[in-house]
Amino acid sequence: MLETFKALxxxxxxxxxxxxxxxxxxxxxxxxxxxIRQPQASKHLRALSEAGLVEVRPEAQRRIYAxxxxxxxxxxRWLERYRTLLDQQFERxxxxxxxxxxxxxxxxxxxxxxxxxxxx
Amino acid sequence: MLETFKALxxxxxxxxxxxxxxxxxxxxxxxxxxxIRQPQASKHLRALSEAGLVEVRPEAQRRIYAxxxxxxxxxxRWLERYRTLLDQQFERxxxxxxxxxxxxxxxxxxxxxxxxxxxx
DNA sequence: TGAGAATATTCCAGTCAAGGAATCAACCGG
DNA sequence: CCGGTTGATTCCTTGACTGGAATATTCTCA
Numbered sequence: 632m633l634e635t636f637k638a639l640x641x642x643x644x645x646x647x648x649x650x651x652x653x654x655x656x657x658x659x660x661x662x663x664x665x666x667i668r669q670p671q672a673s674k675h676l677r678a679l680s681e682a683g684l685v686e687v688r689p690e691a692q693r694r695i696y697a698x699x700x701x702x703x704x705x706x707x708r709w710l711e712r713y714r715t716l717l718d719q720q721f722e723r724x725x726x727x728x729x730x731x732x733x734x735x736x737x738x739x740x741x742x743x744x745x746x747x748x749x750x751x
Numbered sequence: 752m753l754e755t756f757k758a759l760x761x762x763x764x765x766x767x768x769x770x771x772x773x774x775x776x777x778x779x780x781x782x783x784x785x786x787i788r789q790p791q792a793s794k795h796l797r798a799l800s801e802a803g804l805v806e807v808r809p810e811a812q813r814r815i816y817a818x819x820x821x822x823x824x825x826x827x828r829w830l831e832r833y834r835t836l837l838d839q840q841f842e843r844x845x846x847x848x849x850x851x852x853x854x855x856x857x858x859x860x861x862x863x864x865x866x867x868x869x870x871x
Numbered sequence: 872t873g874a875g876a877a878t879a880t881t882c883c884a885g886t887c888a889a890g891g892a893a894t895c896a897a898c899c900g901g
Numbered sequence: 902c903c904g905g906t907t908g909a910t911t912c913c914t915t916g917a918c919t920g921g922a923a924t925a926t927t928c929t930c931a
Contacts, residue, residue, distance in 0.1 A: 640760035
């Protein structure tokens, strides 16, 4: 996970990932479309490769780079854990609101039990 | 997105995020649990705060840090785009396999039209 | 107001990563 | 086997980030 974040924490590399999502490309095409020089493109692709975000397929004298699915799946699983964050915050808000209500009047039933329509 | 990745591309900060997911904490507690010194904890929390990953709530002379949901939602939306990656790769594999088959014999129907049971 | 707790900031030194330029290496076709 | 194309590597310099240590700041409470 850390390595994935490190790899994505650089503007050119983030752009490269976006590019390669559309279609696999050789180094030259990546450099050209990003407006960077070939050696930098090569370096960034190397970094992405070492992070496992990208794979190479030699084709003639060119090297075609393509995204790998695995890191994105892992990122997805990591994020899974945090998908409950919104709900948690709503619950906390509920608690605060109820405190205020009970402080002013007396306790009543829950105001809105079905507020969130369940994500996805 | 870039700023989020930058913020998460550091071991201590990634740990802090994991910590704060469980419960909001004051600086001292973060430092103690990570085994780092208070000033570093403060610095990392500042970085996370500037990246919008975290928010502060002063409480007496302490400052309670808590995760913010928004960046995680954005990360989720960003990732959305890449959730199709697996399918794409399966399709590409299908194409290759079919090429091999038609090359050896003659064309038949698709071998397995319902392979993936639809994510989620 | 003054002491003490909790946190933030500053300064410094060491490290690392990125871009630039030049060069090297691999591979194709004739 | 040679020339040309494509990509990788090296060396260098510079800027950014990190941890350490010391210090400043903020806030509470007596």
